[in-house]
Amino acid sequence: MASLTEENYLKLIYHLSGALREEVSTSALAEQTQTKAASVTDMLKKLAEKNLIHYKRYQGVRLTEEGEYMALKVIRRHRLWEVFMVEKLGFRWDEVHPIAEELEHIASDELINRLDAFLNFPVSDPHGDPIPTASGSMPEADYHKLCDTSLNDQVTVMGVSEHASSFLQFLSKAGLVPGSTVQVVEINAFDRSMQIRINGLEPSFISHEVARNILVSPES
Ligand SMILES: [Zn+2]
Known part of the structure; x- marks a missing residue:
């Protein structure tokens, strides 16, 4: 323990x-x-x-191997609780992290495995972070940063690498949430800010700092 x-x-x-x-x-x-x-x-x-x-x-x-196993267990609990709060309790994705910081320390494997089954074995949390398996392995997510997307490419938002609630609230307002499609319509050479089309709507402007913290995968 x-x-x-x-x-x-x-x-x-x-x-x-x-x-x-x-x-x-x-x-x-x-x-x-x-x-x-x-x-x-x-x-x-x-x-x-x-x-x-x-x-x-x-x-x-x-x-150590044992230490990594325990770290992954805590991360697994944290991310499953976040899914539970967003999907079943109606929390917003920018609200759940501080609460999950507390819930992650409830150690019962039985509780967490039942929670996992109840949520139908989700593979990622509301921020797109992968959920470690019960056996303690971390699924590899093959995402890249929105700022590394080429001009005219269309991608799907998969998650974020910055979890500050002000950032998440900004993304919600902009419609830049997991599952949204984004097409890069202009890249400014000077500061690498971008014009992007979100879900086919009118282009909007985002800074390089924002684009750097959004994880995307190519449209399949
Ligand atoms: Zn969290």
């Missing part, structure tokens, strides 16, 4: 290590958790004692 704080550390290390499973520095963890390096070090020692991370002083940390 890991405590709430331990679970949050495992999740954070998982996210910071990225797809290449790079080592995560103590200072990056201190910055993200907004705690002193000394308290981060204490926590890392605890996790290493439980064999959840590989940790040596003055070096970065990596999750």
Whole structure:
């Protein structure tokens, strides 16, 4: 059993290590958790004692197999609760993350597997993030950023890489939500801002910063 704080550390290390499973520095963890390096070090020692991370002083940390399994479990719970809240309780996609941050620490596998079945085994959460399987593997999503889409290409919005509620609210207002189709009608060479046509409507303008945080896949 890991405590709430331990679970949050495992999740954070998982996210910071990225797809290449790079080592995560103590200072990056201190910055993200907004705690002193000394308290981060204490926590890392605890996790290493439980064999959840590989940790040596003055070096970065990596999750052990066991640690990664636990991180994926927490992420699985989080994302399933988000689906539940949006699909069954009528929450908006910009409201669910803080609540899922609490719900993700309810540890019952039985509860989560029944929730999964109740939701008919969703593969991604309301933000388009893939849901790890019960056996602890993360499905690979083959998406690219909207800003890397070529002129005139038509793509489908699959998710977002920025989860701030102000960003999600902006996207809802613009109609740029998962499932929308987007055609790039103009790319400005100067700042890489774009004119895009959403669901065949009149073109609208989006900044490069917005386009960079929207994940899309080619129209099939
Ligand atoms: Zn979330």
